[in-house]
Amino acid sequence: MTQRPEQIHEELRRRYAKVAEQPKGQFAYPVGKESVERLLYRRNFLDLVPSVLLEHFVGVGNPFSLGEPQPGWTVLDIGCGAGFDSLIAALYVGPTGKVIGVDLTEQMLAVARAGSAAAGVNNLEFCQGIAESLPVESSWADLVISNGVLNLATCKPTAFREVFRVLKPGGRYQAVDLVLVAELPEKLRNDQAAWSN
Numbered sequence: 001m002t003q004r005p006e007q008i009h010e011e012l013r014r015r016y017a018k019v020a021e022q023p024k025g026q027f028a029y030p031v032g033k034e035s036v037e038r039l040l041y042r043r044n045f046l047d048l049v050p051s052v053l054l055e056h057f058v059g060v061g062n063p064f065s066l067g068e069p070q071p072g073w074t075v076l077d078i079g080c081g082a083g084f085d086s087l088i089a090a091l092y093v094g095p096t097g098k099v100i101g102v103d104l105t106e107q108m109l110a111v112a113r114a115g116s117a118a119a120g121v122n123n124l125e126f127c128q129g130i131a132e133s134l135p136v137e138s139s140w141a142d143l144v145i146s147n148g149v150l151n152l153a154t155c156k157p158t159a160f161r162e163v164f165r166v167l168k169p170g171g172r173y174q175a176v177d178l179v180l181v182a183e184l185p186e187k188l189r190n191d192q193a194a195w196s197n
């Protein structure tokens with residue numbers, strides 16, 4: 001890789017600031033409400049999600065299909081974007097639990113904060129930060145989720161170390177993501193725009 005991590009993060013912030021404005025038409029995979037419905041999130045929770053958060057869902061799967069959070073759990077959503085999964089986690093864990101959503105891009109977090117305020121939950125907070133250096137104390141989370149994010153991390157081993165640092169012993173990491181099934185051509189590996197796509 002010829003780009004520095006800071007350059008890639010800058011490019012990612014630019015890209016996701018645009019996604020915060022208009023998520024439609026920016027991805028090669030389905031996004032928004034139609035995608036959420038196909039991914040079989042719990043129907044009774046979907047009715048409680050403000051439409052702005054449904055529209056801004058740009059994840060690639062359903063992390064709760066790997067296991068449902070329990071009441072009282074602490075959950076960290078890495079690369080929470082506009083906070084759809086964070087809000088669903090907050091509904092699962094209830095008032096005795098707590099959810100933190102972390103994202104690189106302030107504009108996505110602004111949508112997330114407005115959406116969760118509209119939903120009226122108070123066990124959910126959002127903070128700006130990066131997967132490679134999470135702003136969360138060690139051994140805090142019962143569950144860490146990420147949806148379409150770790151493929152964007154500039155250093156995967158560091159990001160995975162951070163996941164395991166913030167997890168409680170015996171905690172779970174449930175990730176859904178895009179994965180490479182073949183070696184990338186060098187030209188693409190060195191293409192800065194491709195690192196933020």
Ligand SMILES: C[S@@+](CC[C@H](N)C(=O)[O-])C[C@H]1O[C@@H](n2cnc3c(N)ncnc32)[C@H](O)[C@@H]1O
Binds near residue numbers: 130153
């Ligand atoms: C494909 S979107 C997924 C958003 C959200 N998880 C969802 O399902 O709608 C990727 C998100 O990850 C954030 N992101 C990208 N690289 C990141 C990093 N290194 N650390 C934290 N967030 C990152 C972007 O700002 C963007 O909001």
